[in-house]
Structure formats: structure tokens, C-alpha cells
Amino acid sequence: MSYVPHSAEDVRAMLEAVGVAGVEELYDDVPRELLLGRDLAIPPPLAELDVVRLLRSLAQRNEVLTCFAGGGIYDHYVPAAVDQILRRSEFYTAYTPYQPEVAQGSLQVIYEFQTAVCELSGMDVANASIYDGASACAEAVRMAVAVAKDRRHKVLVSATLHPHYCKVLDTYVAGLDLDIRTVPHVGGVTDLGALADSVDGSTAAVVLQNPNFFGALESWEDAAAIVHAHGALLVAVFDPVVSALLKSPGECGADIAVAEGQPLGNAMSFGGPGVGLFAARREYIRQMPGRIAGATVDEDGKRGFVLTLQTREQHIRRERATSNICTNQALNALAATVHVATLGLSGMRQAAELSLRKAHYAFERLIATDGFEPLFPGTPFFKEFAVRGPDPAGVLIAKARARGYLAGVDLGRFGDSALAVEDGLLIAVTEKRTREEIDGLVEALAS
């Protein structure tokens, strides 16, 4: 079925008004030899019911497992209110708010989103969002390099940064003459001694994720002291759920803070669409990439919102824009905003605290099991931790899958990355997991 509404009579009347005999005539500028002249080799149209059947059958080939996997995408609880708001077509069928008089809803949501991101990150200003955590991190590095006016070309990236973020960063700086170096980790956390040895006057930025990819806690504060002593910027990659409890990037002296916002109100959806959170210190607002909503007043002095500081952006600045980004993840940002509003401060803190408690319970149960040991003994973590078991991680994941669990992320899959650990299993526990499920996972892994 197509969604073309015209009857044969409509088409006839419209063609007559236009003054052509048929629709084909409207394509007169297309050289004849370029016309396809056949049906596309795509299956014929389907009725809605058949589309639902087809998509259901594909969805059923996927297994909905009890999720202990993280690595950047987390199975946190999403309150029912979130999807009810997302389903309002006033939000999801609207365009970018370029006519603010008829887009105050979308614009105020962005303003609220920016506020929530600032509060969670402890930073001064935030944008309307970037595609995802990985591109937010890459844009942050590009911005740090642009902010450093003295042609600094070195960027230091902790080995504990998400391996995909490292890859995306490499891609994003392909056109720049940058020297990207990895700072090694010791016992699962960044080697700050090595960082101090590597950072110098040519360093534009240092990227440090906390909790890091292994789930372990880093110290942004100690890193900031080292980084700032050389005039470089600290890019902090944070977790917005953990941030309700953990000292925020802003409190620790970060200059730019970025995150994957999926854990706030967004389905895991196989890793996309997520929502990249991007915040910075106030002095850098005019160097930020992406859209920003701001408050102002209308002709009658009534408060309202607009997209602002647009002279940074591609549609005005073209090749001199701070970024080529043209969209944000508006609907995902709405989900994050409603999520935070629904849970409130107390709910956000409970989600963080429950994740912390349950992750530690799971860790201790597992470590008490024959053949399991922590990958990094004694290293504090928050909601995610790495273990080594009696079998390769792939075998453990297969065992758990047979009982309906997704045991975690196989660290061996990041074969060419600095943090690939053969046989390492990265396990995440959110507030959604019950004690029964945790015990069930441990039993499955021990079987």
C-alpha cells in the first residue's frame, strides 16, 4: 500500500490544472535513457496486516534475554510515562523548530533537556544533543582542538575509553593533523603517572571515561590537575544515571563532558537511536557543535524559546561552521527529559544506588563461585565489572543464553583494541535486575 491519497478524479483534475496529459510529462527533464522503465526489484506492496506479520516474524528471530550486558547501552527501567509522551505526534511528527512561534513545545523541551544535562554533568551549558555518545566524544575532541588557539595537535585518550568511541574518534579526526595517543591502564584504571609523563604544552585534550569501559571508577579530579597544569582541556565521558550519585564532571574540573544518554528513557534498540549528551564550561558556548535552544521574549514581552547562537552552524556558516551537524536526537532527548522529570531527583538517585548495590551483590556472588575471579581485583566499580571465568567468555555467554540470560559483553570481541581481554566478561547490573535473576545468572554461569 502507498500513502498517496488521490482518487483518479483528483489526479485528472490536478493534471488539467497543471496543463499536462500525464505525470510522466512532469519528468521531461530526465533524459529518456535514464528512466528506469521497469518495476524496482523489491517485493510487491503489502497490506498493513501483512507488514505487521512480516515484522513480527523478524522480531521473533531475535531473543529477548534478561540483560546483564552494558558496554555503553544499559537496560535501565523506563517509566511508562515516557513512551506515552513519545507517542504524541505533536512531538514525533514535528520538524526542527525553525519557526519558533509554532514550535514552543519542542523548544522548551530542548531547554529543559539542556538544563537536565547541565545538572547531571555539573557543567554550565549543554547543547540540544548530538547523535550518540561516540560522536559526542569525537566532537568534543574536535572542539577542544579548536579552542586551543596555539595549534596544539596532541590528544591523549585513556586506554579505558569505550573501544568504539576510540574508533569513531579516529574517523572524525581523519582530516586533521592530530597526534592521538593512548594512555595505558594499570589494574583496569588509567595510569595517571603515564598520563603525567605524556601530557605537555602541545596537548589539546585528554579524554577520560568514568566509570570507564570496564565499569571501574577513575579520578577525573586527579586527571584534571595534571591536564590543566599544561593548559589542556579535560574531556570527561560520564554515565548520566551514575551521575545522580557519583561526583560529576563539573565538580571534578572537566572542561567538556559527554555521554551516551540512552540509559535515560530510551530503549536499547540494538544500540540506536541513542542520544549524545554534550556539555561544557560557559566560556566555550560559542565553540560548541550542534543546536542550542535559548530563552528570550516575544514582541509582547512574553517568555519564549528559540534556537540560538546559530552563527556557529552549517546552514549559516557553511564551511566555517563548528560542525556539520544538522540534526539533534530531539525525540531521544525528549525521552531523556521526561525520564528525568518522572523519576525526579529521588528516583534518579534510587536507580543509581540500586544499580550500585545489585552490581556489587552480583560481583560477590560470582567471585564466590568456583573458577570466577575479578579481572582487576580490588578496583572499585559502580554498576559494571569485569570477570574471568572457568570457560572462555563466549562459552559462558552461550550457557547463560540457554537459560534466557544475556550474561554480559565478551571483552575478547574488541580484538584490535587496547582493552581487549581474551576471556574477559563484562557484566552490568541495573536497578531492573532482581536478586532472583542475579542468582539465576550465577547459577547458569556456574553450571
Next chain:
Amino acid sequence: MPSSDVPERALDDLLAAEQRRSVPPNLPEVPEHEVIRHYTALSLLNHHIDRGLYPLGSCTMKYNPKVNEEVARLPGFAQLHPFAPREAVQGAFRLQYELQEYLKEIAGMDAVTLQPAAGAQGEFVGVLLMRAYHTARGAPRSKILIPDSAHGTNPATVALAGYDVVTLKSSPEGLLDVAELKAHLDSEVAGFMVTNPNTYGKFEKRIVDIARLVHEVGGLMYMDGANLNAIMGVTRPGDVGFDILHFNTHKSFSTPHGGGGPGSGPVGVKSHLAEFLPVPVTVKDGDGYRLDWNRPRSIGKVHGFWGQFGLHVRAFAYIRSLGNTGIRETAQAAVLNNAYVTARLQGTYDLPYGRGLHESVFSGASLKRFGVRTHDVAKRLLDFGVHAPTVYFPLTVPEALMIEPTETETREELDRFADAMLQIAREAETNPDLVRSAPHTTPVRRLDEGRAARQPDVRYAPTSSAEAVAAR
């Protein structure tokens, strides 16, 4: 939140006090129904496609079918973790693989990546593909040609990827100028970024010659797929001579704009560029499907995971709904709708480059004699319950009004829009103040954008966080 069901332990044992926030985030504490009322009230301030026409040129604001929203929420899609083992996600990989196949066929390309998160990221991938291709042949080359009518993302992307932008003037008919192109073609040209139909809605009649000329100097042809909706099922970019193109699923394939995103920008390429596509690529392997990471000449990775999967589901459902014939009918109806609106407005509004396929670019310059600008026309339209067209773009048309009705609007709705446009033109003459002071019926009136930029207020902060906490 439920209470904890694991053995109680002191918080200090789990997270040292010095690692915890000293100042909690200043977040609201309101009952759920107040949250719902708040966001419902905000939603009512928005224009949206389910309320009425959204004739934004180059944005393809078509109807977003409801069934696509339902299927994307199936637990077997929405609750998938990207790191689940391959065996547990075969349906998702199959969907991605088949979507790639459909996009290949629609565009006449040999390979497709679904990784890019939006059109602009698709462009970035496209330009990096050029870089990788030329580098593999000796040198990356230094410049990329772009017509003056291009979207702003094109030059921004080229700069992002480290190339110089060379802007080419369009011909008086609003087409690529072959002489102008020839004057700029040399062995430093990495490629030519073209939107086809272009931003005047015109099909580039000489595109085959142009592609040949660019290829003769070793350059690559890139198509910005923003306007693909006009030609899908009718003609194919790959057959025309393009080497690379990006799709906007949120334009051609009806995935919702969401108030500004999420987008999704798959990229299609000819076989000589396939080895450079970003990793991973979803491939068929025997009876199953998997991610292929083993691509040593890949440009790298651009998305945190496997692209905007939720949008892939919606685009897949849409393409299967339309099917082979529905895709062509869609393009033809989009072109017919634009021709009809253009016929109704022509004569009242100037049409410097003539009727386009799916969109036409009018000029409001003739109203300037009454002291009315395109900006005013756009604002006055809001009073009629329709959204304004894209205005002041392309930059080459003074007082531009770029109108794209899309195929899903009825003749009645198109008439309503045309009537409003004609009435505004009359008002400009008889009562210009009414137009200049519009809008009159919207939730707010014209907003002070200068003030917003001069005194940026980009977050709510009644007092400092610390004071807010103390007040609690």
C-alpha cells in the same frame, strides 16, 4: 523504584564518600500526572504533520505511518542489546541486510552501509570514502566542488573532512553549468557533491555529461539524497553516474522527524568504493547474518554501535508497505502535488527558475514594494494553521520561498495552502501591516532572536545549585 532486594550494606562500603556528589543535581520532584500534564501542554504548542501541511522545501515532511511506530516497539527489536551474541539477533541482522538490498536497488548502487546516524554524517562518510579511494590511488587530492545552491551541510562536511570547498555558480536556468565545471576541473578535484534533483527541484539534465567530465579527471560523483523522494522508482542515481549517495530515511522513507531527529543517513556506493565502507557491515553468511569487521581498508567507524536501528525498522516497514510499485507512485504523486501547487501560485509569486519536480523555489521579492518580505509571508502563513515553507534558501534566490508539499497531501489541503498564499499576497498589497505583524494566532508572537544570542539563557537556573539545595 522498588526497594532493594539484595543484602543491605553501608553505602560507604560500595562508594567512598569522597567519590560521591557533594551537591545533588537540581532536578524536579513532581507527581507523574503533573509531568504528563506539563508535556501534554507543551506538545499542544507545536505544529506537526498530523495537524496540517508542512511544506518545507528539501525536508520532505510526509505523513509518518502509524504501523511503523508499532513495529519498531516490538520487544524483539526495542529490547535488543547491541552486544547480544549473533545467534540471538538474526532477525535484526536480516532486517538490516534486506534494507541494504532494497536501498541498493532503489539507488542503483552496489553496496550500502546503514551506519551513519543522519544525512550530515552520511555526507561525512561519503567524503571520507573519497579520501580513502584517492589515497589508495596515491594522494587524497585537495578540493571538492559544490554548486552554490547546495545545502549548508555540504561545505561544512567537506571542511570537516579536511578538504577545500570550491563553489560553482549555477546556470541561469538553475542547473549545473558545464563551462563553469570545466573551468574548475583538474587532478586536485576529489569529487563533485551534487543534489539531484537540485535545491531548485530541477533534475540535472546534463548529469551524464557532467559525471563523465568529473570521472575523466579521476574525480568521484557524490549525490546528496535529500531530494530522492522525487525520483525513486523513476530513475536511479547509480545509473546516472553517481559513485556515492546518502539517503535520508527521515525524508524519503517516512521515519519521523521527531522535532529535529533522530535522523538516519545510509550511504550507497558503487563497487569500486565498497571496500572503504565504515565498519561493521551487516553481511549474509551462509544461512545466517553477521557483522563484518574484517575490512582493512575501511574508513573506520562512525556510530557507537550499528547505526540508528530503530529507524532501520521503520524504513524497512515503509519500503515493504509501498513495495516496488508504491515507491514509484509515491515519487510521481510528490511531483504531481508540487506541480499543482506551483500552477496555483505561479503568476502571483515569482518563480525565477521555473517549476521543479518535487519542490519549487518561489521568490517573494515582488512583495517588497509593499514593504513585505518573505519572512513576513512565512509568519503570516502560521496564522492559517500551515507551516511556513523553507525560506531564504537556496541562497541564490532573493527572498526565497522553497515549497515541497510531498505526496501525502490531498488536493483539498493543497488548495487550502495555495488559497492562504494567494490571500497573503493580496494582504501584502491591501493591509501590509497585518502581514508584517504576523503571526497573530500562535502561542507566542515574533521572538527576539537577537536578545537570545546576546544574552544566552540556555538552561534553567533560578539560583545556584547550592542555594537551590539549601532551599529544599
